[in-house]
Amino acid sequence: MTEQKMKVEVWTDIMCPYCYIGKKHYEKALAQFDYADEIALEWKAYQLNPDLPGNGHGIPVSEYLTNMGMSEESLKQMYKGIEQLANEAGVKFNLPNAVAANTRDAHRLIKLAAQKGTDTIVVTLLGKAYFEDGLDYSDPDLLISIGKDAGLDEAEIRQMLASDDFLYEIKQDMQEAANLGFDTVPTFLMDRRQAIIGSEPVDLFVKVLNKAYNNRKNRLEKEELSIMKGQSCLADGMCEI
Secondary structure (H helix, E strand, O other): OOOOOEEEEEEEOOOOHHHHHHHHHHHHHHHHOOOHHHEEEEEEEOOOOOOOOOOOOOEEHHHHHHHOOOOHHHHHHHHHHHHHHHHHHOOOOOHHHOEEOOOHHHHHHHHHHHOOOOHHHHHHHHHHHHHOOOOOOOOHHHHHHHHHHOOOOHHHHHHHHOOOOOHHHHHHHHHHHHHHOOOEEOEEEEOOOEEEEOOOOHHHHHHHHHHHHHHHHOOOOOOOOEEEEOOOEEOOOOEOO
């Protein structure tokens, strides 16, 4: 009997800059992990602020954070810290020009793509649209374009956007996070035993991947959940400085 792959579950939200950087760190770590072909990756939805406007009517992220109570000085410090992380990760930093919008339809597009095995491509393109390109990821035209780039059928995307498809699954993902005690993103849960919260360094991802894999192979069934926590975005939509 073929042994099942080790599952890595990632709770993420498009509007979280640490999610985009954390994904880059995870991917770099996976390239250094000897058993990468034995990993099954699953993207889980998390909405930091479900009350944000959608359908292409997002607001500038700086305006959003200011309205949420962040001071101009704190905003500058946050941008400075994230810019440094972006430079280290090798990605373009354009967060001050980003748009904060409802991520519901973006998550639904990821769920649709998961049925075709192209969800990671969609997550990547959505993150780039937000973090690097300053685009409104709730815009239906952008979602259709991203879906098509990931190999999805345009008619199928339009049908999904016009329906309530995957709304239940999004709620289930968020409830599951609550049941597990997670209220920040990104959260990388490896084999349900090891967790990394935030955009931790690549070497820590490698270390935790190896620990989760080795423990799984050694069948340490009684091991308690171990959590490593770095910078992340909170349930109220505010990101740590």
